[in-house]
Amino acid sequence: MIQRWPTSREEKWKYTSLGALSQKTFAPSAPVALDFYPHDWGISFVFVNGFFNADLSDLHLLPKEVVALSLSQALKTHADLICLYGSREFDINQYPFAASNTASLSDGLFLYVPKQCVIESPIHLTFYSTEQNDFMSCPRNIIVADTESEITLIEDYRANFDVTGYFTNAVTELTTKHCAKIHYVKIQDEHRTATHFSHVFVNQSAGSHVDTFFVDKGASLSRSELVVHLSEPDAVCDMKGLVFLEHAGQQVDHQVVADHAAPGCSSRMVYKGVLKTQSTSVFNGKVLVRPIASETVSHQESHYLMLSPHAEVNTQPQLEIYADNVKCTHGATIGSLAQEAYFYLRSRGMDAADASAMLMHAFVSDVLSAVSDPAMREYLLMRIDHVEH
Amino acid sequence: MLVIKNLHVSVRDKKQDVKTILQGINLTIKAGEVHAIMGPNGSGKSTLANVLAGREGYDITQGEILLNGENIIEMLPEMRAAKGLFLAFQYPVEIPGVNNMYFLKAALNSLRKHHDLPPLDAMDFLKLAKKKIKEVGMDEQLLSRAVNEGFSGGEKKRNEIFQMLMLEPTLAILDEIDSGLDIDALQKVAAGINLLRRPDRSIVMVTHYQRLLNEVVPDVVHVMVNGKIIKSGGKELAFELEEKGYGWLGVDENIT
Ligand SMILES: Nc1ncnc2c1ncn2[C@@H]1O[C@H](COP(=O)(O)OP(=O)(O)OP(=O)(O)O)[C@@H](O)[C@H]1O
Ligand SMILES: [Mg+2]
Numbered sequence: 001m002i003q004r005w006p007t008s009r010e011e012k013w014k015y016t017s018l019g020a021l022s023q024k025t026f027a028p029s030a031p032v033a034l035d036f037y038p039h040d041w042g043i044s045f046v047f048v049n050g051f052f053n054a055d056l057s058d059l060h061l062l063p064k065e066v067v068a069l070s071l072s073q074a075l076k077t078h079a080d081l082i083c084l085y086g087s088r089e090f091d092i093n094q095y096p097f098a099a100s101n102t103a104s105l106s107d108g109l110f111l112y113v114p115k116q117c118v119i120e121s122p123i124h125l126t127f128y129s130t131e132q133n134d135f136m137s138c139p140r141n142i143i144v145a146d147t148e149s150e151i152t153l154i155e156d157y158r159a160n161f162d163v164t165g166y167f168t169n170a171v172t173e174l175t176t177k178h179c180a181k182i183h184y185v186k187i188q189d190e191h192r193t194a195t196h197f198s199h200v201f202v203n204q205s206a207g208s209h210v211d212t213f214f215v216d217k218g219a220s221l222s223r224s225e226l227v228v229h230l231s232e233p234d235a236v237c238d239m240k241g242l243v244f245l246e247h248a249g250q251q252v253d254h255q256v257v258a259d260h261a262a263p264g265c266s267s268r269m270v271y272k273g274v275l276k277t278q279s280t281s282v283f284n285g286k287v288l289v290r291p292i293a294s295e296t297v298s299h300q301e302s303h304y305l306m307l308s309p310h311a312e313v314n315t316q317p318q319l320e321i322y323a324d325n326v327k328c329t330h331g332a333t334i335g336s337l338a339q340e341a342y343f344y345l346r347s348r349g350m351d352a353a354d355a356s357a358m359l360m361h362a363f364v365s366d367v368l369s370a371v372s373d374p375a376m377r378e379y380l381l382m383r384i385d386h387v388e389h
Numbered sequence: 390m391l392v393i394k395n396l397h398v399s400v401r402d403k404k405q406d407v408k409t410i411l412q413g414i415n416l417t418i419k420a421g422e423v424h425a426i427m428g429p430n431g432s433g434k435s436t437l438a439n440v441l442a443g444r445e446g447y448d449i450t451q452g453e454i455l456l457n458g459e460n461i462i463e464m465l466p467e468m469r470a471a472k473g474l475f476l477a478f479q480y481p482v483e484i485p486g487v488n489n490m491y492f493l494k495a496a497l498n499s500l501r502k503h504h505d506l507p508p509l510d511a512m513d514f515l516k517l518a519k520k521k522i523k524e525v526g527m528d529e530q531l532l533s534r535a536v537n538e539g540f541s542g543g544e545k546k547r548n549e550i551f552q553m554l555m556l557e558p559t560l561a562i563l564d565e566i567d568s569g570l571d572i573d574a575l576q577k578v579a580a581g582i583n584l585l586r587r588p589d590r591s592i593v594m595v596t597h598y599q600r601l602l603n604e605v606v607p608d609v610v611h612v613m614v615n616g617k618i619i620k621s622g623g624k625e626l627a628f629e630l631e632e633k634g635y636g637w638l639g640v641d642e643n644i645t
Pocket of ligand 1: 401408433
């Protein structure tokens with residue numbers, strides 16, 4: 001199903017070995033009947049093993065003028081719109097897994113938000129894996145926010161405790177037209193035996209605003225590529241990420257690209273991670289400022305906290321600047337728990353686990369408190385703390 | 390309450406050279422007593438306080454520390470806190486991102502859990518906190534800030550005393566709680582310490598000045614020099630030290 005396996009000689013794959021994965025075979029995912037799924041809030045689309053399940057979904061808060069269909073349905077009725085916004089061919093050399101997502105597509109959401117439509121409730125896409133082992137699902141979401149519209153979207157991966165060894169290979173395409181806004185959250189809380197690969201491609205028109213918030217805590221191997229094209233002037237993209245690794249052998253790899261292809265755009269990446277055990281995290285943030293993109297403002301930072309001497313973090317800022325009059329800054333830190341603070345808390349009676357949990361929360365608190373909607377902040381905190389498997 | 394027998398403590402510096410700081414401390418503090426420890430800079434007072442609270446990084450090469458008869462040398466800091474020990478830090482730690490009130494509630498409830506008491510809920514905690522914060526004259530707004538972050542020197546010290554009053558330890562070790570306080574603050578802090586005094590509680594104050602000892606009158610004053618207690622006496626000893634310095638005890642004042 002994967003036509004080309006990249007090797008560690010390729011810069012983007014330097015720290016993520018695919019040796020073991022390429023030896024495995026995965027069955028195609030099959031739709032599974034499920035009677036009940038508790039939905040957290042908002043407008044809910046539930047996909048089980050990659051396939052849309054209308055009965056488990058709750059769309060009653062969705063405004064009528066919005067087009068929201070499972071991709072399989074949309075391909076039949078809205079082929080023209082899909083061609084317009086989601087027809088990208090992925091180069092098998094540059095994006096081998098996105099290319100194989102196209103080849104083995106399962107299902108996903110097609111969402112078209114018309115001009116000036118502002119949807120207050122978050123749109124929650126849950127991709128739930130259950131019953132089947134060692135399968136591969138290839139969800140594909142195509143999201144379009146037309147001129148001056150605004151949405152909040154949560155793309156959420158979780159699994160039943162008894163499902164093992166499966167492979168999620170997801171692609172999401174976000175398009176914001178003139179002055180539209182997308183608040184995008186992705187929660188990766190897959191089963192800890194799973195492999196999770198995802199691509200999120202963002203294409204921004206003039207004056208549009210996108211913020212992305214990635215939470216990674218599950219899977220044995222998780223890799224996300226976030227590629228943001230700021231293709232017209234004055235677009236803003238704010239990218240955040242939190243990584244929490246508690247299981248030995250876990251690996252999370254973030255490849256983030258901000259491609260400034262128009263003047264006056266700004267991009268900001270802030271990624272933080274906590275590695276509790278022998279685990280690995282990669283952050284590779286690339287800022288490309290093309291010759292036309294004068295007056296670009298970009299900032300990139302990554303901070304990792306390693307609580308185990310066997311944890312490993314690789315961070316790599318890449319700045320390619322071909323324009324004048326740009327402001328690009330970056331910074332990175334890798335450290336361990338502040339021993340002074342740790343002792344202070346324990347001297348007041350908190351045990352080691354509570355004290356380190358408190359300091360971990362403190363470490364990520366600035367990223368979380370930047371989430372402007374308090375309900376979303378609460379929800380993220382709850383999901384971060386919740387231990388599923 | 391506390392018995393320290395022949396305590397020797399050393400540290401390794403960055404070059405891995407061993408440096409012995411405490412060289413045979415003997416000290417007995419009975420329930421209800423207030424002791425003061427004075428002594429030149431670098432004599433080992435804070436080291437003793439830290440070792441009592443269970444800070445890592447010290448090698449205890451000899452001796453015993455008995456808290457109510459139990460040797461606590463191997464005990465985790467949080468267990469010592471649960472047994473009633475409290476250290477007010479000479480340099481309270483700033484913890485960005487941790488809310489002061491949230492922190493103290495977690496601490497208090499950890500201790501309550503140890504004593505099989507139900508946790509205080511947010512309302513009860515707030516009521517208690519508001520009462521105690523008045524007793525140390527601390528600005529209520531400091532409760533909603535991050536622990537000690539950006540606090541002035543005096544605010545940090547008051548925050549230590551506020552925590553002490555909230556946690557109600559049976560053995561409070563106060564390391565230079567009087568340094569950096571203005572005159573009014575010193576009164577408040579001293580009043581706070583006196584509030585804690587009870588026949589079943591003991592207090593150890595590390596200080597350089599007589600001022601605090603006028604407000605919180607000690608039963609015993611010790612002089613520590615070069616990691617040893619070289620003299621102990623009544624409260625008059627503090628007056629003598631204030632007047633004459635450490636020279637008359639046969640100590641070279643420049644040794645540190
Ligand atoms: N971790 C350490 N590594 C090296 N030297 C140390 C360490 N901790 C303490 N010392 C040294 O031990 C000596 C005693 O320090 P301590 O802080 O206990 O003194 P003190 O009596 O509290 O002084 P002050 O009155 O200035 O607070 C000092 O010379 C100090 O530099
Ligand atoms: Mg000291």
